[in-house]
Amino acid sequence: MDNEQPLAPAVESILAAARDRPVPEGRVSVTPRSLPDALAAAAADGRAPVIAEVKPTSPTTDGANDDDPVALARAMVEGGAAALSVLTEPEHFGGSVGTLTRVREAVEVPVLRKDFLLAPEQLDGVEADVVLLIARFLDDLPGMLEAARERGFQALVEVHTRAELREAVDAGADIVGVNNRDLARLEVDLDTFERVAAEAPDDVTLVAESGLSTPDDVRRMRAAGADGLLVGTAIMAGGVEQVTANTRRLTEAETTDTETNE
Numbered sequence: 422m423d424n425e426q427p428l429a430p431a432v433e434s435i436l437a438a439a440r441d442r443p444v445p446e447g448r449v450s451v452t453p454r455s456l457p458d459a460l461a462a463a464a465a466d467g468r469a470p471v472i473a474e475v476k477p478t479s480p481t482t483d484g485a486n487d488d489d490p491v492a493l494a495r496a497m498v499e500g501g502a503a504a505l506s507v508l509t510e511p512e513h514f515g516g517s518v519g520t521l522t523r524v525r526e527a528v529e530v531p532v533l534r535k536d537f538l539l540a541p542e543q544l545d546g547v548e549a550d551v552v553l554l555i556a557r558f559l560d561d562l563p564g565m566l567e568a569a570r571e572r573g574f575q576a577l578v579e580v581h582t583r584a585e586l587r588e589a590v591d592a593g594a595d596i597v598g599v600n601n602r603d604l605a606r607l608e609v610d611l612d613t614f615e616r617v618a619a620e621a622p623d624d625v626t627l628v629a630e631s632g633l634s635t636p637d638d639v640r641r642m643r644a645a646g647a648d649g650l651l652v653g654t655a656i657m658a659g660g661v662e663q664v665t666a667n668t669r670r671l672t673e674a675e676t677t678d679t680e681t682n683e
């Protein structure tokens with residue numbers, strides 16, 4: 422555990438709930454859809470490689486989006502999303518593992534399980550193509566990475582600082598997300614990705630996470646080396662009838678038309 426600044430109270434509360442969650446029975450064994458391949462295929466197709474996130478609510482969002490998660494997910498894929506992320510944290514993000522299963526059955530793109538997983542047994546209980554591992558919360562990151570891979574998962578290791586990036590790379594992470602939101606103040610700063618990504622080895626798949634809302638943000642993160650862009654709030658805004666357009670606006674950020682129009 423990396424103790425820089427104290428965590429925000431909301432994050433402490435999320436972690437306490439994560440520690441208390443019942444351990445799922447059994448053990449999953451996944452045949453994953455490749456996230457790096459899906460991101461690369463989108464980029465080769467001229468689409469900005471967006472991972473669109475089904476996030477009904479969050480500690481930094483007002484209210485909740487009650488639209489059907491499967492309808493939202495389909496709308497995101499229709500808008501060109503290369504992959505999806507589904508919150509499964511129940512108490513603070515309105516997620517569930519059942520939602521993830523239904524979404525993964527409904528789409529063909531890779532699906533990331535977004536949750537606060539602290540121990541290997543918590544990886545069980547639901548299949549996903551990718552699991553999120555947050556470096557700051559894991560005392561034994563290499564152990565969690567190994568446990569994830571033993572079950573067939575790909576792992577997206579989330580970092581916020583250069584020190585955490587080194588930790589992730591040393592642990593053998595090959596997909597790294599840089600969260601622009603800091604877990605101490607819950608504030609977003611897009612410089613974070615630029616600063617941290619500059620230090621990443623070339624063979625790591627890099628994902629820029631949080632706070633991306635405009636085509637300019639997408640182009641900025643791509644210029645700084647992002648292979649993927651994780652976007653929740655800006656895509657969820659307006660509900661299901663808006664989601665396809667919200668997604669398309671970002672996936673088309675790199676086409677000539679969009680650039681000349683803005």
Ligand SMILES: O=P(O)(O)OC[C@@H](O)[C@@H](O)c1c[nH]c2ccccc12
Pocket residue numbers: 474476535536579600630631632633651652653654655
């Ligand atoms: O809604 P945003 O700002 O587009 O962010 C999406 C995603 O990065 C964010 O939900 C997130 C990043 N890391 C997390 C860890 C747990 C829960 C959520 C997250």
